[in-house]
Amino acid sequence: MSTEPGQEFRVALDGVYLKRGDRQVLRGLTCGFPRGQISVVLGGSGCGKSTLMRLVGGLTRPDSGVVRVAGEDISRMSNRRLFSVRERIGMLFQGGALLDSMTVFDNVALPLREHSKLAEPDIRAEVSRRLVAVGLEQVGELYPRELSGGMNRRAALARAIVTDPEIVMVDEPFSGLDPINVRRIEALLVELNRRLGITLVVTSHHLASSLRMADRIVFMVDGRAISGTPEALLQSDDERVVAFLEAEKDQSTEDYAARTDAFPVAGGAA
Numbered sequence: 001m002s003t004e005p006g007q008e009f010r011v012a013l014d015g016v017y018l019k020r021g022d023r024q025v026l027r028g029l030t031c032g033f034p035r036g037q038i039s040v041v042l043g044g045s046g047c048g049k050s051t052l053m054r055l056v057g058g059l060t061r062p063d064s065g066v067v068r069v070a071g072e073d074i075s076r077m078s079n080r081r082l083f084s085v086r087e088r089i090g091m092l093f094q095g096g097a098l099l100d101s102m103t104v105f106d107n108v109a110l111p112l113r114e115h116s117k118l119a120e121p122d123i124r125a126e127v128s129r130r131l132v133a134v135g136l137e138q139v140g141e142l143y144p145r146e147l148s149g150g151m152n153r154r155a156a157l158a159r160a161i162v163t164d165p166e167i168v169m170v171d172e173p174f175s176g177l178d179p180i181n182v183r184r185i186e187a188l189l190v191e192l193n194r195r196l197g198i199t200l201v202v203t204s205h206h207l208a209s210s211l212r213m214a215d216r217i218v219f220m221v222d223g224r225a226i227s228g229t230p231e232a233l234l235q236s237d238d239e240r241v242v243a244f245l246e247a248e249k250d251q252s253t254e255d256y257a258a259r260t261d262a263f264p265v266a267g268g269a270a
């Protein structure tokens with residue numbers, strides 16, 4: 001697998017090194033996420049997927065190398081300029097919780113209340129539209145603790161997209177969800193990409209849905225990345241890719257033994 005020439009990356013990392021504590025987590029990470037496509041970041045626990053998300057969101061700065069978002073190098077940008085770039089990115093962090101002290105509606109409204117100059121009636125209309133989009137129009141007045149895990153995840157997704165970002169980064173949206181909710185979140189993400197043209201970056205352990213939805217896979221291993229199409233990943237003879245696929249396949253088979261379509265379904269992104 002390799003980087004295809006001629007791709008226009010909306011988000012790209014080039015030769016990024018990062019140490020956390022004693023550990024050299026990233027060792028020259030180079031990868032890109034093409035405009036208008038769904039990219040899925042795969043890799044074992046601790047390989048640095050959430051770290052990658054934090055770098056793109058400007059929450060962590062690289063020790064060296066370049067992080068480019070929407071054409072701008074954010075790795076050494078001032079916080080004030082970073083703030084304006086960050087407004088173009090919707091982020092759903094791993095386990096990214098809603099605030100318990102406010103209703104689902106107010107949680108989704110929060111980014112608009114904090115970052116936009118919209119009047120309250122317009123905010124309410126926008127939030128209602130997003131809640132409909134994620135199938136939660138009935139529960140806006142409930143508190144997060146009154147919702148199921150899958151509903152919480154959908155509400156958090158509504159919050160991540162409420163400002164109409166052109167790039168959306170979603171860290172582990174499927175973990176801990178049952179197969180029906182996995183499908184639901186997956187369909188929502190694909191819809192966001194196909195209908196609104198959002199550049200989507202999703203990290204996941206969930207191999208079946210990753211292969212279904214991804215236009216492009218970025219596989220992280222040893223602090224670097226191997227990128228290509230899902231088909232190329234499945235056909236890769238890199239022993240680290242093969243070992244990961246085998247391990248995840250076993251996991252998928254255990255999790256979804258009853259499902260016949262769990263693995264592998266490549267290229268069926270629609």
Ligand SMILES: Nc1ncnc2c1ncn2[C@@H]1O[C@H](COP(=O)(O)OP(=O)(O)OP(=O)(O)O)[C@@H](O)[C@H]1O
Nearest residue numbers: 020021023025044045046047048049050051052094
């Ligand atoms: N604040 C920190 N201080 C020290 N080490 C950290 C810190 N944040 C992350 N790390 C280390 O960096 C490495 C990468 O962590 P990261 O959370 O990015 O992995 P991940 O691929 O997202 O894992 P998972 O699949 O379990 O979510 C891990 O070894 C982790 O222990």
Ligand SMILES: [Mg+2]
Nearest residue numbers: 049050051094
């Ligand atoms: Mg993580």
